[in-house]
Amino acid sequence: MPSQTITVSPAPQATLAQNTDRNIPPNVYTLPQTAQLEALYTIIRNKETSRGDFLFYSDRIIRLLVEEGLNHLPVVNKVVETPTGATYEGVGFQGKICGVSILRAGEAMEAGLREVCRSVRIGKILIQRDEETAQPKLFYSKFPSDIAQRYVLLLDPMLATGGSAIKAVEVLIEHGVPAERIIFINLIAAPEGLTNFCTKYPTTKIITGWIDEGLNERAYIIPGLGDFGERRYCV
Ligand code: URA
Numbered sequence: 366m367p368s369q370t371i372t373v374s375p376a377p378q379a380t381l382a383q384n385t386d387r388n389i390p391p392n393v394y395t396l397p398q399t400a401q402l403e404a405l406y407t408i409i410r411n412k413e414t415s416r417g418d419f420l421f422y423s424d425r426i427i428r429l430l431v432e433e434g435l436n437h438l439p440v441v442n443k444v445v446e447t448p449t450g451a452t453y454e455g456v457g458f459q460g461k462i463c464g465v466s467i468l469r470a471g472e473a474m475e476a477g478l479r480e481v482c483r484s485v486r487i488g489k490i491l492i493q494r495d496e497e498t499a500q501p502k503l504f505y506s507k508f509p510s511d512i513a514q515r516y517v518l519l520l521d522p523m524l525a526t527g528g529s530a531i532k533a534v535e536v537l538i539e540h541g542v543p544a545e546r547i548i549f550i551n552l553i554a555a556p557e558g559l560t561n562f563c564t565k566y567p568t569t570k571i572i573t574g575w576i577d578e579g580l581n582e583r584a585y586i587i588p589g590l591g592d593f594g595e596r597r598y599c600v
Contacts, residue, residue, distance in 0.1 A: 390563035513541025
């Protein structure tokens with residue numbers, strides 16, 4: 366069989382440059398845009414991908430995002446003794462965390478968070494469009510009682526206009542969580558949503574896997590992957 370030439374896509378630095386070109390706000394962090402990550406996105410974006418593969422590969426990206434989110438938590442010095450009797454001067458996490466998923470698509474990210482943070486507390490928030498005002502409206506929320514003392518990993522896979530995420534942060538702030546203690550994690554972000562969100566909350570960090578081109582007239586992300594909830598939950 367003749368050997369095939371494989372084109373390797375951009376190195377991580379390419380994305381940083383791209384972000385600068387596109388005026389992405391400074392509180393937005395993307396995963397390193399490696400060929401492997403791009404391959405995962407190519408699978409989940411493909412409309413021919415089966416639900417099983419969509420689950421498997423979106424879970425892989427979610428796991429990477431959660432790990433990256435944890436990189437943004439503060440640490441304190443911590444000295445331990447190893448089984449050899451030596452001391453090791455390392456670090457430990459400072460403070461407690463919890464997850465908050467924006468229903469319903471954000472629930473898909475809860476398992477990825479639990480895999481990485483054992484027995485993590487997870488709250489939920491349901492925000493939908495108010496038919497009278499066309500504004501995002503809070504329908505339900507349930508948080509750990511001590512949420513004001515925790516760092517919050519806010520979970521929603523698709524950042525489109527930013528309306529739900531902005532409302533979710535507003536509700537968290539009302540519950541005593543400072544904006545700078547919230548880390549918003551998503552798989553794909555539209556530049557419009559990033560601008561809207563970061564203009565309102567410049568101290569909340571956003572960790573996204575990929576920044577897409579923009580929104581279409583129905584507020585779907587382009588190229589995007591379609592409706593995340595439908596692809597994940599509907600056979
Ligand atoms: N939510 C989705 O599931 N997909 C989009 O493209 C935008 C919002």
